[in-house]
Amino acid sequence: MYAAQVDGLRDLVSPAVQVLDRETFTESANVLLASAPERFILAGTAYGGCLAMEVLARAPQRVAGLWLMNCQPGAHPYPDRVRATSRRIRQGEHDAVIAEFTRDAIPEEDGVSRAMFVTMARDAGAESFARQSDATLTRADRWPTLAASTVPTLLIWGEVDRFVPLEVGRRIARRMPHARFASLPGCGHFPTLERAAICTEIARDWLRDAGLS
Numbered sequence: 001m002y003a004a005q006v007d008g009l010r011d012l013v014s015p016a017v018q019v020l021d022r023e024t025f026t027e028s029a030n031v032l033l034a035s036a037p038e039r040f041i042l043a044g045t046a047y048g049g050c051l052a053m054e055v056l057a058r059a060p061q062r063v064a065g066l067w068l069m070n071c072q073p074g075a076h077p078y079p080d081r082v083r084a085t086s087r088r089i090r091q092g093e094h095d096a097v098i099a100e101f102t103r104d105a106i107p108e109e110d111g112v113s114r115a116m117f118v119t120m121a122r123d124a125g126a127e128s129f130a131r132q133s134d135a136t137l138t139r140a141d142r143w144p145t146l147a148a149s150t151v152p153t154l155l156i157w158g159e160v161d162r163f164v165p166l167e168v169g170r171r172i173a174r175r176m177p178h179a180r181f182a183s184l185p186g187c188g189h190f191p192t193l194e195r196a197a198i199c200t201e202i203a204r205d206w207l208r209d210a211g212l213s
C-alpha cells in the first residue's frame with residue numbers, strides 16, 4: 001500500500017508502516033501511540049485514515065503532521081452491513097468479500113492495482129479483515145477533531161471512490177482551511193496504491209513546504 005512512499009520519501013523522513021486490527025479504534029490508537037516516537041507525522045488511507053483521526057483526537061500534541069486519504073470522519077452509517085460483512089468473512093466467504101470490496105474500491109480499468117489489493121487482502125488473512133470490519137463500528141465522530149486541529153495537513157482523494165465520495169474530502173478541506181487538498185481523477189479508494197508516483201510527489205512537496213522534512 002505504501003511501498004512507493006517508503007522508498008520515495010525516506011530521504012525526507014523515516015517511514016514506518018503499521019497494520020493494526022485491534023477490536024476498537026481506541027485500542028489500536030493506544031498500540032500506535034505506545035510504539036511511535038514522541039512526535040511524528042501520521043498518514044492513513046480509508047480505515048487507516050479513521051485510525052489516524054482517532055490518534056489525533058487522543059494525542060494532538062504528538063502529531064506533527066497529518067496526511068489523510070479517502071476516509072470518513074463520521075460514525076459508520078450502516079452498522080448492520082458491517083456486521084453482515086464480518087459474519088460472512090468468518091463463515092468462509094473471505095475471497096468473495098474481497099472480490100466485492102475490490103470491485104467497489106478500485107476502477108475496473110486498473111487491473112494491476114486490483115490484483116495487488118487482492119493479494120494483500122488475502123495475505124493479511126480473514127480474521128484480520130473481520131476484526132478491522134468490527135472495529136469500524138467503534139468509530140467516533142471526528143469532524144470536531146479535524147475542525148479544531150491546526151497541524152499541517154495533506155488531503156489526497158481518489159475522485160471515483162464508491163465508499164468515501166470526493167465531497168467528503170472537500171468537506172474536510174473546508175473544515176481545515178490550512179490543509180492542502182488534491183483530488184486524483186480516475187482514482188478510487190487507495191491513492192498511494194493506484195497513483196503511487198503522483199502521491200509521492202505531492203507528499204514530497206507538502207513535507208518540504210510545511211517544514212516537516
